[in-house]
Amino acid sequence: MSKITTKVAIIGAGVSGLKAAEVLLNEPHSPFQPDDIVIVEAQDRIGGRIKTDTTKSKLGISYDLGAAWFHDTLTNQVLKDAVANNYFDVKNDTYYDDKDIQIYDRNGLIDVSGLKINRVVEDLEKYIELHYHEELDTEDISLQDIVKQFVQQYEFMLTPEQIDYSTRIMRYLELWYGISWDKISGKYSIMDHQGRNLLNKRGYYFIIENLLKLVKDIRILTKQPIVKIDRNNKETSKPICIESSTGLKIYSDYLLVTVPQSILQLPAAHPYGLTWNPPLPKSIQDALSTIHFGALGKVIFEFDDVWWDESQDRFEILADDNQVNLSATITSPPKPFTYPAYIINFASVHNKPSLVILTQSPLTDYLEKNPEQAWNYYKPMLATLAHKGKIPTEPINVITTDWTQNPYIRGAYAAVETGDDPSELIIQLSGEFDGCGLSSSHIRFAGEHTIMDGAGCVHGAYNSGIREAKWILQDVKPRPRL
């Protein structure tokens, strides 16, 4: 059994863990040397939910199977740092894919502008905001139910087409949260963005590559899934001991835990769960049950030619109305038009015949388990996009993500279901508040699930890494003598 002794151990080599290591090492006057920091990663690769694949495309495209957009671009620190340090050429490496989206249903293109549907969608979103804003204690109901409530109240002011299309369009939020609208919390469904979304054309992995350069002398141990965290270690003078499934033990003064929320939520007895000794404080355990984990996924179809409208950035193909049991586990091939499709047109992004489709749970789980079913599901839906008499062709290549099947990720990111509280876990895990029940043990948490601004996103994870590195740097400073 091998043993390592260090000052700071970091579990997880995703963006939050790497950024924390980088700040710990490179902050001016940092007391830490490369030997003082060890990162342990369960998988055989680094980057976590940032994964740019250059091997699967037959068209020479690098696909981001995880994060692809810079969200909140007015405040996004990842983007700001990349530009300031000159390792990202915004002009050439990005694309604002936010031309007005074209919306279809099984009958073809919908005249969204002519029917004034977007104005009704705006009203619907405002209605939801006002409904919860006026009375904070208002009971949370699902997005699906609050949309129905809006229609009941305002039907007299709307045309039948506006009701039909605007309500189905609201399911676009399924592709933000990665869950179906019968589960999405109505109360927290409408997001407040700080700027547009910018598609990263180059591949997000450049961030990981850059961080790796900056921490090149730090030890990063892959294929070391941590299974046990002892915060009361008596074997050595170091108070913390983490142990991997291979028997490696790492003793440290500080520990930063960046595993996804889905891993923290597993019981200790689960093969991929963590055993805490002593167990996690009850406040953290309780908070872990107040939020869910969504499953956004991607299906990519590559073709010989473009047979859709190549001048458009994105398409949404609406599901049929009156779907039931949307969130139940799918066990047999689902009927097309059950879940809406949100499609990025890579013919406009990369000038190549490729469509990238975002998927939501439980469809993601099903298609990631049964990738051979992806074309059967989407074929009739995509046929509605056929443009100017062109005939849809069969794909020459199908690529699907596998996040739900990856035991160290188990989905996509934090998602708020009806009745959840998106702030409780952040309060418990985040260094921004005093609530973190493990600070006195020098155990801290970072990751997309531990931060309010940028929750679920790369920039949130990145900022949480900075936050925790600064906490450790502050804490390790010698105290002035009284």
Ligand SMILES: Cc1cc2nc3c(=O)[nH]c(=O)nc-3n(C[C@H](O)[C@H](O)[C@H](O)COP(=O)(O)OP(=O)(O)OC[C@H]3O[C@@H](n4cnc5c(N)ncnc54)[C@H](O)[C@@H]3O)c2cc1C
């Ligand atoms: C399909 C998809 C699309 C997305 N799109 C976007 C987007 O467009 N824009 C955006 O900003 N964000 C997006 N995100 C979210 C973004 O990718 C994440 O928020 C961010 O990468 C999370 O970083 P992290 O450091 O918190 O976690 P991770 O990157 O998951 O790092 C945690 C690491 O912990 C490791 N680990 C787990 N268990 C153990 C263990 N027991 N022992 C040791 N290591 C362990 C994991 O293997 C992982 O490498 C997307 C995510 C997905 C899945």
